[in-house]
Amino acid sequence: LKVSTWLGTFLSIHSWKFKPEQNSTMATGGEPSPPWTDEQMQKDDVSKKDLVSFLQENGKKKFLKEHKVFGKLASIAKGSKKDHLIATYHKLFETKAFKTGDDDDDEEEVAAVAAKVAEVTVKETPTAAEEAHYTKQVTKKGDGKTIPRKGDTVGCMYTGTLADGTVFDTNIGKKKKKGKGGGHEPLKFRVGVGKVIRGWDEALMTMSLGEKAKLVIQPDWAYGKKGLPDNKIPPNATLTFEVELVSVE
Numbered sequence: 001l002k003v004s005t006w007l008g009t010f011l012s013i014h015s016w017k018f019k020p021e022q023n024s025t026m027a028t029g030g031e032p033s034p035p036w037t038d039e040q041m042q043k044d045d046v047s048k049k050d051l052v053s054f055l056q057e058n059g060k061k062k063f064l065k066e067h068k069v070f071g072k073l074a075s076i077a078k079g080s081k082k083d084h085l086i087a088t089y090h091k092l093f094e095t096k097a098f099k100t101g102d103d104d105d106d107e108e109e110v111a112a113v114a115a116k117v118a119e120v121t122v123k124e125t126p127t128a129a130e131e132a133h134y135t136k137q138v139t140k141k142g143d144g145k146t147i148p149r150k151g152d153t154v155g156c157m158y159t160g161t162l163a164d165g166t167v168f169d170t171n172i173g174k175k176k177k178k179g180k181g182g183g184h185e186p187l188k189f190r191v192g193v194g195k196v197i198r199g200w201d202e203a204l205m206t207m208s209l210g211e212k213a214k215l216v217i218q219p220d221w222a223y224g225k226k227g228l229p230d231n232k233i234p235p236n237a238t239l240t241f242e243v244e245l246v247s248v249e
Contacts, residue, residue, distance in 0.1 A: 031098050032058050041086050049077040051085040055092060063097035133221040134199040140244075142211030148248045150192030154204055155247030157186055161240045168231050168239075186246050197222050204245060212244045 035054065036046050055069050056076075064070035067088045069080065092098070148154050159170040171187050189195040191204050199217030207213060219225070219236045227235040 031096065034093060038086075041082075041089070047077075048080060048082050048085055049073065051082070051089055052077045052080070055085070055088060058098055059092050060097050060099050063092065063095070067091065132202060133218040134203055135216045136203055136206065137214040138211060139214055139242075140210070140212035142208030142245060144208050146209035146248050147207065148191050148205055148245070150205065152191055153188055153247075153249040154191045154245060155186035155188045155249075156204070157184060157244040157246055159242045162233070163238055163240075166232070168233055188247070199239075200241070200243075204243070207243075207245045209245055209248050212242070215241045215243055217241065 032054075040046050041051070052069055052073050055067075056064060056073060059069075061070060069076050069085070069088055157172060159167060159172055161167050171185060173184065192201050194201070197217065199215060199221035202221070203213070203215050203217075217239045219238060222237065222239045223233050225235050227233045227237055233239070
């Protein structure tokens with residue numbers, strides 16, 4: 001009898017320390033019942049941390065994000081006003097945005113992650129692995145060491161022909177301007193920066209000074225679907241060039 005009387009007195013005195021278990025009482029359909037009254041939440045008996053913990057354990061991710069209570073519990077509790085947390089608590093029950101076993105938030109998150117992975121995969125695909133759309137046959141070796149890099153100015157002698165052997169362009173036979181001595185005028189340009197067709201840009205950065213080569217360039221690395229009518233290059237033409245690298249600056 002004495003033990004029972006003592007226990008009853010102890011529980012009466014210290015009852016304020018015992019709070020309802022947040023998930024112990026469930027309403028019909030698996031929804032949680034409100035564990036606190038407005039009066040209890042306004043007092044210090046229910047802390048901001050208690051409110052955030054309940055919301056995060058029972059609310060859908062989408063709901064938590066919309067009401068700014070998604071994230072690290074301690075940080076959310078510290079940075080939120082209690083009035084906001086109480087209002088969010090009431091909103092949770094009003095909208096019934098409770099977490100379910102097959103929460104569709106997880107599907108949204110997976111879809112978002114998948115989209116980001118796909119985007120990163122596309123961006124990180126190395127261009128170096130792209131197949132070359134030209135072939136090169138060396139007809140005269142160069143010095144083997146003076147190889148142009150992107151942005152260097154190169155000088156070339158060349159002759160370009162169509163598949164049927166028709167010459168559409170050449171600088172062989174074009175004399176240098178007066179005051180520059182004898183010989184032919186090389187074509188000069190900065191390599192690797194789009195000043196010429198891509199087949200030239202790519203191929204010349206594999207040649208060394210003095211090298212001569214025969215380049216056969218596919219249409220997509222030459223003049224493509226449009227061709228170059230002014231130079232009598234038809235659409236989708238595969239072009240052949242005899243090229244000599246005569247200078248690298």
